[in-house]
Amino acid sequence: xxxxxxxxxxxxxxxxxxxxxxxVDKVYNWGRRSSMWPVAFGLAxxxxxxxxxxxxxxxxxRFGMEIMRPSPRQxxxxxxxxxxxxxxxxxxxxxxxxxxxxxxxxxxxxxAISGGPFPSYAVLQGANEILPVDVYVPGCPPxxxxxxxxxxxxxxxxxxxxxxxxxxxx
Amino acid sequence: MLRTETITLNLGPQHPSxxxxxxxxxxLNGETVVGIEPVMGYLHRGIEKLCEQGTYxxxxxxxxxxxxxxxxxxxxxxxxxxxxxxxxxxxxRAEYIRxxxxxxxxxxxxxxxxxxxxxxxxxxxxxxxxxxxxxxxILDLFEMTCGSRxxxxxxxxxxxxxxxxxxxxxxxxxxxxxxxGVIDQLETFLxxxxxxxxxxxxxxxxxxxxxxxxxxxxxxxxxxxxxxxxRKVDHYSVYDRFDFDxxxxxxxxxxxxxxxxxxxxxQSVRIIEQALDGIPEGEVMNDQAAKALRRxxxxxxxxxxxxxxxxxxxxxxxxxxxxxxxxxxxxxxQINLSALKEMCEGHKIQDIVIILGSINLTMADLDR
Amino acid sequence: MTNEEILSKLRERFPEVVVDVPELIDFTxxxxxEAVVDVARFLHDECGLDYLALLTAVDQTERFEVVYHLWSIxxxxxxxxxxKAYIEDKENPTVPSVTPLWRGASYQExxxxxxxxxxxxxxxxxxxxxxxxxxxxxxxxxxxxxxTYTFEELKPTRPTGPEW
Numbered sequence: 283x284x285x286x287x288x289x290x291x292x293x294x295x296x297x298x299x300x301x302x303x304x305x306v307d308k309v310y311n312w313g314r315r316s317s318m319w320p321v322a323f324g325l326a327x328x329x330x331x332x333x334x335x336x337x338x339x340x341x342x343x344r345f346g347m348e349i350m351r352p353s354p355r356q357x358x359x360x361x362x363x364x365x366x367x368x369x370x371x372x373x374x375x376x377x378x379x380x381x382x383x384x385x386x387x388x389x390x391x392x393x394a395i396s397g398g399p400f401p402s403y404a405v406l407q408g409a410n411e412i413l414p415v416d417v418y419v420p421g422c423p424p425x426x427x428x429x430x431x432x433x434x435x436x437x438x439x440x441x442x443x444x445x446x447x448x449x450x451x452x
Numbered sequence: 453m454l455r456t457e458t459i460t461l462n463l464g465p466q467h468p469s470x471x472x473x474x475x476x477x478x479x480l481n482g483e484t485v486v487g488i489e490p491v492m493g494y495l496h497r498g499i500e501k502l503c504e505q506g507t508y509x510x511x512x513x514x515x516x517x518x519x520x521x522x523x524x525x526x527x528x529x530x531x532x533x534x535x536x537x538x539x540x541x542x543x544x545r546a547e548y549i550r551x552x553x554x555x556x557x558x559x560x561x562x563x564x565x566x567x568x569x570x571x572x573x574x575x576x577x578x579x580x581x582x583x584x585x586x587x588x589x590i591l592d593l594f595e596m597t598c599g600s601r602x603x604x605x606x607x608x609x610x611x612x613x614x615x616x617x618x619x620x621x622x623x624x625x626x627x628x629x630x631x632x633g634v635i636d637q638l639e640t641f642l643x644x645x646x647x648x649x650x651x652x653x654x655x656x657x658x659x660x661x662x663x664x665x666x667x668x669x670x671x672x673x674x675x676x677x678x679x680x681x682x683r684k685v686d687h688y689s690v691y692d693r694f695d696f697d698x699x700x701x702x703x704x705x706x707x708x709x710x711x712x713x714x715x716x717x718x719q720s721v722r723i724i725e726q727a728l729d730g731i732p733e734g735e736v737m738n739d740q741a742a743k744a745l746r747r748x749x750x751x752x753x754x755x756x757x758x759x760x761x762x763x764x765x766x767x768x769x770x771x772x773x774x775x776x777x778x779x780x781x782x783x784x785x786q787i788n789l790s791a792l793k794e795m796c797e798g799h800k801i802q803d804i805v806i807i808l809g810s811i812n813l814t815m816a817d818l819d820r
Numbered sequence: 821m822t823n824e825e826i827l828s829k830l831r832e833r834f835p836e837v838v839v840d841v842p843e844l845i846d847f848t849x850x851x852x853x854e855a856v857v858d859v860a861r862f863l864h865d866e867c868g869l870d871y872l873a874l875l876t877a878v879d880q881t882e883r884f885e886v887v888y889h890l891w892s893i894x895x896x897x898x899x900x901x902x903x904k905a906y907i908e909d910k911e912n913p914t915v916p917s918v919t920p921l922w923r924g925a926s927y928q929e930x931x932x933x934x935x936x937x938x939x940x941x942x943x944x945x946x947x948x949x950x951x952x953x954x955x956x957x958x959x960x961x962x963x964x965x966x967x968t969y970t971f972e973e974l975k976p977t978r979p980t981g982p983e984w
Contacts, residue, residue, distance in 0.1 A: 322468050326495055326816055327520035327602065329472065337584040352468035368974050369952060370473055370494040373465050399513065401968055402498030403959050404951065411971045423602055493950035500935075501959055501966050536845060664893055667872050667924025678893065685896050753845050754889055754900060756873070767876055767887070780876040790924045819950055 307444050314358075314384060315440040317346030321357040321377065325364025328391035331423040332363045340426035345433060354380040359436075362413070365393035366406045375412050383450035388436055389415045390429060392422045458486060461801070465494045469572045469805050472815030476804070483800045488793060492786070496819040503779040508534060508745045509608065511779060516603040518781065519817035521564050524557040524594075525759040527607035532688060533755025533766035534609035538744045545734040546611035547690045552624065552727045553597075553606065554689075554757075555720040556590050559631070561760035562671075562713040562720075563587055565812040566638065569710055572809035573651065579642065586634050589627050596620055610741025621728060628724050635717055643711070652706040656795040656807035659704060666790035670762025672811065675712040676704035682758035694726045709810040746774055761812060762788055785817040823847040823901050826867045833862060839906055846889075848902040853886070853915045856905050857942075860888070860918045868892045869901060872922040877932035879962050884913045884938060907938070917943040935960040954978060 324332055336342040336350070351357040354377045366374055378387070389409045392398035395418050397407035409415055416439060419432035445451065463476040473494035479487030499518065503511045515530045516523040528550055535542065542550075567583035591601040596617055598606040606613055642648065658668070660676045673680055681698040683691040699715035701708035750772040756765030762784030769778040788811055796804055821829075827849055831838060837859060840850040851859055863869045869890040876887040884907040889900045907913045917940035919926045929940045930949040937958035940946060947953070954977035957964050 323466060325473055327517060330520060330602065334584060334588070337588075338581055339585070339588050350468075365495065365497055367494060367496055368969065368971070369496065369950075370465060371971055372978065373473075373494070377466055397968065399517070400497045400499075400502065401966075402502050403964075403966060403969060404496050404498040405968070406971060407968050425601065493952075496950040498959060498966070505966060662923075664870055665923050667922065680893050680896075686898055751844055754874070754902070763873065765874060767874060767889070769878060778876075778878050780874065780878075782874045786927055787924050790926060 308441075310445055311441045311443060315437040318359045318386070318436075319349060319351050319357045320347055320359045320361050321354050321381065322350035322352050323360060323363065323377065325362070325366065325370070326393065328363035328393070328423040331426055332361060332390065332429065335426040335429050340430060342430075342433075345437075347433070354378075355382060357381055358384060359386050359388065360413075361388045361390050362394040362409045362415075363390045365398060365400060366409055366412075367404050368406055369404070371406050371412055374409075378413055384448065386416045386436060386440070387413050388417045388419065388432060390419045390432070391424060392420060395420060398422060456481070463804075469809065471568065471808070471813050474808075474813065474815055474818070476808075478801065478804070480801065485796055485799055485801060485804060488796050488804070490789060490792060492815075493819055495815045497816075499820045500779055500781065503776055505775065507774050508748065508776060511776065512608065513603065513605050515781075516605055517816060518783075518820060519759070519761065519764070519785070519814045520602060521814055522557040522561045522760050523602060523604045524553045524606060525757060525764065527604065528554055528689075529755060529757045529759065529764045530766050531607045531609045531755075532757055533753050533768050534745075534748075536755045537751060537753035537768055537770060538609065538741075538748055540610050540738050540741055540744060542611055542689075543735045543738060544690070544732050545615075546736045548727050548731040549612050549616060549736065550607060550689055551691065551694070552724055552731075553594075553604075555724045555727070556593065556624075558720045558760045559717055560587050560590055561812075562717050565671075565713050565810075566642075566710065568812075569706075569806065569809040570642070572806050573648065579638070582634070582638065586631060589630070593620065593624060593627065596623070608737070608741070609745060611735070611737035613737070615736050621731070624724070625728055628721060628728070632721060635714065635721070639714060643714075649707065651803075652710065652806065652810075654703070655706045655799060655803050656810060657703065657705045658791060658795055662791050662794055663704070667787050668762070668791060670758070670760070670784055670788065671712045671716060672709060672762070672788055674698065674716075675701045675708040677702050682756060682763055686756070688757060691723075693730070694723050696723050706806055706810040709812075713812075748772070748774075756782070759784060761785055761814070761817065781820055783817050783820060785811075785813045785815075786819075789813070789818070821867055821895075823899060826863070826869075826901060829867070830859065830862065834859060844902075846900050846902050848904055850885075850904040850906050853905040853907050856886075856903075857916045857918065857921075859903065860921055863890060863901070863903070864921050867901075868895055870894065872918070872924055873900065875918075875925050875928040875932065877936040877938050877960075879936060879960065881962070883908050884910065884936070886915050886932065886938065888918070913938045914941055915939075916941050919943055934958070937961060952977075952979065 336348050342348045389395050394409040397405050417432050417436045421428050459480045461478045465473040465475045475491040477489045499514050515526040518526045563583040567580035570579040598604045658676050660678050663673050663676045679698045679700050696719045748770045752769045754767050765782040767780040771777040837851045837855040869892050871891045871893045874889040878885045886905045888903040932938050934948040934950050
């Protein structure tokens with residue numbers, strides 16, 4: 283069959299099978315969302331549901347996220363799992379500042395969203411007082427399925443970003 | 453002239469192996485630790501102040517969040533204290549249900565302790581995977597009963613909040629038989645591991661008299677040789693109807709604390725089997741409880757139970773109104789740290805990590 | 821030894837120290853705060869109460885109370901012996917520390933100082949434990965209103981430098 287095709291048709295056949303045309307945005311976003319590495323940052327009870335999400339029943343490694351980097355300099359996602367107290371708040375900010383860009387923040391659980399069931403003198407009422415949060419996952423603690431939905435929403439958000447408008451290149 | 457100095461190292465609040473937000477300031481001479489100072493309070497949420505603002509029943513969801521790994525036993529400790537204050541009787545079926553839930557919680561906690569100890573040792577998450585698999589089965593049982601996996605809010609002063617659903621007893625029996633195989637598997641893999649024996653024997657030794665003086669309770673005390681178990685001393689709930697032993701170990705080092713957790717899991721399996729066979733029919737809640745909680749008498753009460761981490765107790769002071777006047781929680785994790793200096797000084801820095809792992813801390817219990 | 825025997829021996833040894841024996845569910849003896857260390861040493865050495873389970877600070881309207889729940893592990897007692905120290909001075913409450921006798925009291929006394937403001941004389945490390953040194957006030961007192969703070973409000977109270 284290949285003998286009967288002319289040279290141009292042969293080249294076109296090969297191009298169709300071997301070359302993809304896409305945009306810079308799509309490739310850039312696909313690379314960033316396919317293996318986001320979270321910082322091992324469990325504060326309180328939600329940390330246990332986060333670890334359970336990484337275990338055998340609800341698997342996080344299908345997203346490429348099962349290695350939780352102990353050092354913030356190697357991570358690009360910070361899952362704030364648990365209550366931020368006033369004593370801990372400067373340390374949370376310090377760790378966020380150490381992460382290299384592009385970085386995202388996911389507030390997991392009611393305590394990280396707005397102080398949770400603790401309207402007290404020692405609890406910061408929400409992580410968004412000190413950090414820019416991208417996705418909020420409510421629950422006390424949220425089920426692992428809820429956390430997976432939150433992560434998929436974050437992936438959605440990353441896929442719709444454009445390299446012209448991301449905050450770290452401005 | 454040569455001059456040496458010690459280094460101050462900060463094992464900071466965010467660290468992959470400190471079980472949450474706990475900070476240690478270490479003075480190091482090379483790699484040997486010569487001084488240690490824990491800094492806590494990074495998860496202090498003001499629960500004792502919040503308890504004074506709500507009613508007696510509104511305190512129970514707050515107690516769930518104290519030691520979040522074992523939420524059922526936290527509820528039980530508070531229920532025991534308030535029942536002592538009000539003089540309430542608990543129906544028999546509710547007592548059996550409480551025993552089953554408490555022992556299942558003990559299994560969860562000890563599996564977490566073993567799994568995270570091996571995480572600190574460097575077996576990165578593989579034993580923890582096995583332990584979490586067993587935990588998922590137990591969380592299915594909890595969800596069947598009270599609707600939630602972790603924050604159960606199930607035991608109330610006067611009984612439990614609702615009866616067991618239809619399929620609970622056969623499912624619990626099936627889990628119990630399956631779980632014996634799991635502990636067997638863990639023991640076969642982990643007990644005689646040479647690296648573990650080399651790293652853990654004679655590390656972090658806690659002598660028995662230091663343990664009693666430092667108010668240490670629970671598996672840490674029993675691993676040092678003192679057979680003190682509040683289930684046998686106080687005979688609270690219906691524990692005197694069940695046949696179980698109080699295992700102890702002799703040396704009090706990290707290996708013994710690990711072995712103590714495994715031995716206690718075998719005893720819990722025994723208790724659950726007997727409880728499932730003997731559970732009677734009946735009500736699950738005392739009728740007078742709701743009325744008595746609205747106008748409790750003036751007074752104070754101290755109620756304690758054997759939680760998986762040690763003695764967990766509540767000291768409830770009432771002034772006759774519908775809100776508690778003062779609720780003080782005895783934190784087993786914080787008090788188990790009282791002898792940290794004896795256990796840690798003279799060891800290397802990698803031993804500190806596994807000693808902390810063997811103490812089985814939960815930060816929310818430490819800081820409240 | 822039962823709790824009543826302990827009380828009678830205590831009255832023999834320290835005649836003026838017992839202030840009150842209130843009628844409560846657990847056997848309670850209230851003493852003056854200055855005598856806490858001597859009474860505690862007597863209970864520890866001669867009555868066999870070797871286990872201090874809990875140390876609490878309570879803010880009653882007319883006084884502060886420091887409550888010690890004592891048990892004996894070697895005798896396997898099932899009832900606690902509750903020792904209370906009535907502190908009448910609400911401006912500057914002080915009580916001697918029992919940390920030299922029971923090591924387990926060390927963190928609990930620091931917490932009582934942190935949250936209630938009661939000073940323990942003779943404690944080896946009298947610093948605040950759960951909150952930081954600059955935090956305004958002692959939260960568990962009844963005149964401290966429970967309110968939420970924002971991050972900016974507490975910023976000037978924080979220590980600067982490597983301390984935090």
